[in-house]
Amino acid sequence: MRASLRINPIACEAHGLCAELLPELIRLDDWGYPIIDESEVPADLIGLARRTVDACPTLAVLLDEA
Amino acid sequence: MSVGDGGHHGLPRLLAGLEPGGGAITLSAHARVHGPLPNIAPHQLIEEVERSGLRGRGGADFPTARKLRAVADRRRVGPLIVNGSETEPASAKDRLLLGRLPHLVLDGAVLAAQAVGASEVIVKVGDGALDALRALDGAISVRDSDRVRISVVAGPEGYVSGEESAVVHYLNSQVAKPTLVPPRPFERGYRGRPTLIQNPETLAQLALVARFGSRWYRELGTVADPGSALVTITGAVRAPGVYELAFGTSMSDLLAAAGGPSEPLQALLVGGYFGTWVDASAAVGLRLAREDLRSVDCSLGSGVLIALGESACGLHESARVITYLAEQSAGQCGPCVYGLRAIADTVAALASGVAHAGERDRALRWAQEIRGRGACHHPDGAVRFVESALRVFGGDIESHRRGRCGARPAGLPLGETALAPPRLGASERPAARTRRRVAR
Numbered sequence: 482m483r484a485s486l487r488i489n490p491i492a493c494e495a496h497g498l499c500a501e502l503l504p505e506l507i508r509l510d511d512w513g514y515p516i517i518d519e520s521e522v523p524a525d526l527i528g529l530a531r532r533t534v535d536a537c538p539t540l541a542v543l544l545d546e547a
Numbered sequence: 548m549s550v551g552d553g554g555h556h557g558l559p560r561l562l563a564g565l566e567p568g569g570g571a572i573t574l575s576a577h578a579r580v581h582g583p584l585p586n587i588a589p590h591q592l593i594e595e596v597e598r599s600g601l602r603g604r605g606g607a608d609f610p611t612a613r614k615l616r617a618v619a620d621r622r623r624v625g626p627l628i629v630n631g632s633e634t635e636p637a638s639a640k641d642r643l644l645l646g647r648l649p650h651l652v653l654d655g656a657v658l659a660a661q662a663v664g665a666s667e668v669i670v671k672v673g674d675g676a677l678d679a680l681r682a683l684d685g686a687i688s689v690r691d692s693d694r695v696r697i698s699v700v701a702g703p704e705g706y707v708s709g710e711e712s713a714v715v716h717y718l719n720s721q722v723a724k725p726t727l728v729p730p731r732p733f734e735r736g737y738r739g740r741p742t743l744i745q746n747p748e749t750l751a752q753l754a755l756v757a758r759f760g761s762r763w764y765r766e767l768g769t770v771a772d773p774g775s776a777l778v779t780i781t782g783a784v785r786a787p788g789v790y791e792l793a794f795g796t797s798m799s800d801l802l803a804a805a806g807g808p809s810e811p812l813q814a815l816l817v818g819g820y821f822g823t824w825v826d827a828s829a830a831v832g833l834r835l836a837r838e839d840l841r842s843v844d845c846s847l848g849s850g851v852l853i854a855l856g857e858s859a860c861g862l863h864e865s866a867r868v869i870t871y872l873a874e875q876s877a878g879q880c881g882p883c884v885y886g887l888r889a890i891a892d893t894v895a896a897l898a899s900g901v902a903h904a905g906e907r908d909r910a911l912r913w914a915q916e917i918r919g920r921g922a923c924h925h926p927d928g929a930v931r932f933v934e935s936a937l938r939v940f941g942g943d944i945e946s947h948r949r950g951r952c953g954a955r956p957a958g959l960p961l962g963e964t965a966l967a968p969p970r971l972g973a974s975e976r977p978a979a980r981t982r983r984r985v986a987r
Contacts, residue, residue, distance in 0.1 A: 489727050490880035491922050510916050511889075514881035 571682035598761035605746030625740030626667035632709030646678035655750025706875035725923035768794035783856035818848025821928025860954030861940035
């Protein structure tokens with residue numbers, strides 16, 4: 482199973498929780514908005530990625546699981 | 548009539564029948580130049596377009612047949628949308644087509660609508676494009692044999708409002724801002740239906756392919772880039788305007804079509820404000836072909852070519868443009884809102900001689916980080932422009948720090964100074980056989 486992570490940049494308000502919860506995949510730019518360098522989520526991080534999706538106050542983190 | 552009969556040879560193609568005077572061509576004159584609208588089966592049209600190699604002329608360069616198929620394969624297809632927004636400030640080709648040759652664009656729209664199973668055509672133009680609005684109203688009122696309904700919608704003219712998803716968003720809910728994709732309009736567009744959106748030039752080309760066939764279409768251009776293109780040539784040239792040229796034409800012939808440079812050139816901006824600066828010495832060897840343009844990290848984009856003379860300052864002009872692009876952000880996505888503004892401030896500081904090379908490097912890092920992080924491609928296009936500006940004019944940063952820059956403003960067109968719709972001048976010189984001049 483493959484899972485990939487993306488941000489809805491329109492919804493994102495730079496709360497920054499995602500980078501706290503999933504620093505392995507998400508870092509913040511100089512204004513606090515998330516940068517995802519590698520969108521593919523390794524199997525061992527899928528649980529954390531789902532928690533990150535749930536934690537975002539504006540529901541801006543999207544996990545496409547195929 | 549089978550596809551492939553007739554068709555005039557050489558140029559002009561799209562601009563054939565365009566006469567001095569400024570008005571829109573009448574339906575009867577249009578039919579005299581190009582012949583009647585062909586009766587062609589949907590699958591046959593899509594196959595012919597595929598063989599022609601036609602690509603979208605709105606900037607994305609996407610194969611038109613694939614776009615047609617993506618919608619034709621779906622059910623409950625929405626209207627075909629003609630995206631005549633033309634929000635690129637230097638571009639004038641779409642307004643020329645809609646304002647002077649509306650029937651050619653509408654022919655293409657009607658044919659494409661039938662090919663994908665759309666029962667309606669909506670033409671979207673900027674609300675300041677009065678010539679286009681007038682010409683479209685006149686053209687639609689005399690077309691009585693179309694099997695699809697045609698309507699015109701005027702909307703806001705901001706840079707990002709011409710983006711595909713922003714056009715659909717505007718038609719759906721009067722908000723001219725991009726939306727998150729996917730879903731793309733061909734998946735879920737107008738009122739949630741699969742929607743085909745095409746640029747006016749793409750549809751005008753399609754109307755000719757439908758009449759004269761793909762073999763005729765390929766008589767001009769190269770194998771990889773067949774046909775002709777409308778190019779808006781402006782800046783330091785003697786006769787700025789919209790020209791129809793064959794793919795494969797050299798940059799120096801392109802400039803010659805616009806009367807030649809009005810002074811020695813230092814650089815060319817290829818592809819408009821989402822495009823790329825190319826040093827003049829590197830540009831002269833290029834042809835109007837994707838392969839050549841890719842070799843210098845360019846694309847034809849919306850078909851705009853801006854020549855920058857040696858008397859102008861590339862840093863200053865680029866600072867003006869990137870400031871404009873930052874202001875044109877739809878204001879929805881953080882990386883675009885904050886990132887572009889910061890980059891624009893840095894380029895302005897570099898041009899004023901109050902920033903050092905370290906600040907340039909930081910702007911380049913921002914540019915890299917911003918790419919791909921907007922809902923639409925506005926930030927991507929803007930940073931491509933900035934990166935090329937800092938590459939081509941980077942050598943000027945030190946001299947700006949040491950002293951004042953004495954260059955004259957080149958006055959690249961921005962939103963408030965957009966080119967007026969081009970007109971054929973009464974005093975037009977006879978056009979060369981291979982190209983058609985449309986003076987402004």
